[in-house]
Amino acid sequence: MAGKSITIAILSYHLAQHPRAIKIVKTIAKHGYKVKLWSARRIKKRIKILSSFLEYLVAIVDVMFLKADVYWVENIPDIVYLPLVLFRKKYVYDRRSPWALEAAMMYRLPKPLIKIMSIIEILMAKKSSYFVAVSKALAKEFEKIVKKSIVIPNYPEKSFVKNISPDVIRKELNVPINRKVFVFIGKLSRVEGVDLLIKVVENIKDLDAELWIIGDGPERKVVKELCSMYPKTVKWFGWIPHNEIPKYIAASDIGLAPRHKTQFNIYYSYEGIHKIAEYFAYGKPVIASGISPSPYYVVVDPSKLGEAVAKTVKGELKLPKPPKLFWENYSENLVLKVIEEVVKPET
Known part of the structure; x- marks a missing residue:
């Protein structure tokens, strides 16, 4: 089949939360493939568990009737993609997190349900035409049971970098040019370590520094209390569109990526x-x-995060120079390699 006669379906359950799917769509489309983009329909009911059940049910039916030559699916939540296994479709399984294990920790699910989720994850990986993971550790866990495996990092596109004046942004926000600004971007949840920001704020409240928080989520109460207690140290911008995030990063000094110590680090x-x-x-x-250690950033024990941030303000902790890692330079060719191998006629 010629490239332009092949249809690739990219399936992302909550598309707005997963910009990786959009990058994959752009990569495949600009190389001549027809692309279908699918996302689950949102169903709102007063009872949340009923909404979730109906969303899953509708999603499974949608996937069952979605026509394509190849499907690229993410592993969150992989249960809705089971029709692809049932009907023996060609699909790429993109593992972006240890979903079954994390869900068990977040929602305190009963053991039988955790077991079922784990079985589904293994089945989806094993039956996939190609197994993709965003990190080496996520790939290694399943490398013995999958047909083909590859790591495709989740780097930003070059277009994410814009010509922004940090001084102008700081002036708009009434933040002194020389003040040390730390930025946290992400879902306000315990998994994302938002509660660890309490110690960060307590350690910098008397220093020439402040914390910017961008995001929303179930732990917003923690952030609201921080803003109330330390209005001169904390700025919370709530959820903002992804295309507006660059100006806040550009105007900050140091990025924070806090998580708790767990078996998933x-x-x-x-x-x-x-x-x-x-x-x-x-x-x-x-x-x-x-998180996993790297020469590209400093990793500290979660209990020492606040101290590390304060040491940076005081000049007592030197941070490594970050690399420039972009989708086009590292990930784009790998996406194409996967698609080309999957669409090849079987011999």
Whole structure:
């Protein structure tokens, strides 16, 4: 089949939360393939569990009737993509996190349900035409059961970097040019380590520094209390469109990527945590906790995050110079390699 006669379906359950899917669409489309982009329909009911159940059910039916030659699916939530296994479709399984394990921790699910989720994840990986992961650790776990495996890092596109004057942004926000600004971007949840920001603020409240928080989520109460207690040290911008994030990174000094110490730490690194590579894109060094170590950033114990931030303000902690890692330079050719191998006629 010629490239232009092949249709690739990119499936992302909550597209707005996963810009990686859009990057994959752009990469495939500009190389001559027809592309279908699918995202789950949102169904709102008063009872949240009913909404989730109906969304999953409708999504499964949608996937069942979605026509394409090849499907590229993410592993969150992989249960809705089971029709691809049932009907023996060609699909790429893109593992972006240890979904089954993380969901068990976040929602305290019963063991039988966790077991079912784990079985589905293994089945989806095993039956895939190509197994993709955003980090080496996520790939290694399944390398013995999959047909083909590759790591495709989740780096930002070059277009993410814009010509922005940090001084102008700071003036708009009434922030002194010489003040040290730390920025946190992400979902306000315990998994994303938002509660660790409490110690960060407590350690810098008497220094010439402040914390910018961008995002929203279930732990917004923590952030609201920080803003109330330390109005001169904390600025919360809430959820903002992704195309507006660059100006806040550009005007900051250091990016934060806090997480708690868990059994999943090894799975997370600059390869898969999108905001870390976005900080890098603007030349911002990074302080992290609870993720895989790297020469590109400083990783500290979660309990020491606040102290590390304060030491940076005082000039007592030197941070490594960040690399420039972009989708076009590292990931784009790997996406094309996967598609070309999957669409090849079987011999």
